[in-house]
Amino acid sequence: MQVEQERHIKTAVKCEGISKTFETKRGKTYVIEEVSLEVIENEFVVLFGPGQCGKTTLLNILAGLIPPTKGMVVVNGKPVISPGPERGFVFQSVSLFPWLTVMGNVEYGPKVRGIDKETRQKKAQYYIDLVGLKGFENAYPNQLSGGMKQRVGIARAYCNEPVVMFLDEPFGALDAQTRYLMQEELIRIWETEKRTVLFVTNNIEEAVYLADRIILLTNSPVRIKKEFVIDLPRPRDYTSEDFLLLRNTITKMMDKTL
Amino acid sequence: MIVNKRVQSSAAAAVSIFMFLLIWHLATRFSELGNILPSPIEVLTAFFVGFVVPVGTHTMFVHIVWSLSRVIPFYILGSAVGIVLGITMGWYPKAEAVFRPIFEIIRPIPPLAWIPISIVWFGIGEGSKWFLIFLAAFITVTMNVYTGAKVVDPVIVRCARMLGANERQIFTTIVLPSSVPFIFAGLQVGLSSSWATVVAAEMIRSSEGVGWIIISSLDVNDTVQTLIGIVGIGTVGYVLAIIIRGIESKLCKWNKRGI
């Protein structure tokens, strides 16, 4: 049994000794220091920790949006040097193209890569339905609510059929109620269309609800403090004993600094 | 009584304009002003009469057509070139480095100040007017579009890159659409600039057009003519502005912009 399972495990994302430094008048400042991690195919990994910029920077490096000062990132066996369609990214801020409709946004990736109209629109429609926005294909972003906009963002990244999905605090700007709903939605979508996911958040509930594995990070500089495997069955209950136990354990380990 | 806000403001506008005309009228009838200024009734009558009876050698309508025939083609041409140059300068730093210095020297010179040199270069006929209108539109539109292209949202550009767009696609699918609101802002200002320029050019050297109506009124000492010229200029300018705003609201449904 175990041997068969091992043969199926494939590494999606791997990075070794990632560091990011900035030159200031006082010398080198380390934003990220010697981070190495490995994510298996279709694993939902959450990067969790206090503070603002460090986690986002790490995510950006892993996705290829910015280069590391030291170290290398490998996704699906290939080194990462620039952004690209195999690494889908959902940004925290609203980043939909305001002059395109929902359909226009979601089909953008396949469109610029040359896929014909019929195929790509069918694909886009599938993902629009999947994120629960059927009927809104011709709406413009300025007609949508915050939650709806982020759903379009997710559909847009998904539609390009990336190998890995990177999400940078996508629900940060939403109200608490919508946030809970979106977390449930995201798990539903992910379970329908499995992908490798790297998700950044500073909300402990969100982390425990979503993750297969939580990587707890320090802030300034970012280093891996500890990893937690969350093997609670899904859908998870925010109020169950196991959930609360994990939540408290991790919170206690967190750096209490800004 | 619930009065709709729009009805309220239209009513107030009507009252206000009526009061203004009334005061004007009374002032011309009962005071010294009447010796210099005609009453509003005279002006408005003459304005409409002017569409049938020629003012000078042409009717009001023909004069307006003359002015428009100068403005419209060269405004469009100047704006088109301005859009191309503005986007290029805004998005490609090398283009900016090459064109900006010359542009910065030319930009602060008002199109009106080009009138004398334009006449030297192109004579007193239509050519000089076409050049000036082109210049007015070109300078204004370039400036606005350049500013717009420089502030394309970098997050959106990053999204497009991440989704797989190459450099050329980023230019056509991201930079161009996001510049559209700025293009329209430029077109609005460029239009009023072009319209003011053609009026000025006609006032200085021409034999027809709305600007001519005003300046020739001095020669024949006809104040009514002066005022109908002003009414004509204002009305056409206003209509042109509305047309551009209408086109913008059709093309920019996705952008809620203020006035």
Add this chain to the structure above:
Amino acid sequence: MKKGMKNLLLSTGSLTVFLLLWWICTDILEIVSPRTLPSPLKVFTTFIDKLTNKNPDGGTLIMHTLSSLRIALLGYGMGIFFGIPLGILMAWYSIVDLFVRPLFDLLKPIPGVAWVPLMIILFGIGLLSKATVIFISAIVPCVLNAYTGIKQTKDVHIWVAKTLGATNTQMLFKIAIPTSLPYIMTGMRVALGQAWVTIVAAELLASTIGLGFMIQQSRGMYRPDIIIVGMLTIGFLGSFLTYLLGLLEKAVVKGWHT
């Protein structure tokens, strides 16, 4: 080579090429007659000469410049003196808005130039008619921008003030006007540009002194070199005045803008 340096060289290069081409076309190859386009060297020498030379139009460059500046600033000063309070009142008291705004909308589309003949009829050729036309063109942007600025006053701030017991007048002076300052400054900048354009226009049509008059006269006297000197002076002064106003703007509005 660093990008900044490269671009600086490109800029300098293009300017040099432009001047060289100009010079070659006029002085060297003589493609263009000096009656149509003088060489850049001639323009420069004429500039130096005209600073003190009254010929051929009856005034030195300095005299014309001072005259234009004097009248422009006079009309401009009146424009901002009346325009800004009017805009503020229109925005704060809706009664004023309802009745004054339509009149403004009627005035707006009429270019400043068009008023010149009427002013000549009323006041003859001279300072008053020119200053009045400038006043009219300067007042419109001042009113519009002051109006927009006051309208930006945040409801939240008003509510806070009301709960603290402020009167209507106090709110106007302590909240609305400070909020509108950046817009008022923009309005002053636009009005300055308009005023400068209008003085030139008025002088082209009906004046015996001033930069506009100078370039108009020079055309009749076949002195395109003076025309170009005049144009560059007009452009430079316009820029310089705007720059000065920009310094004032920075001093007044520093740190306020959200």
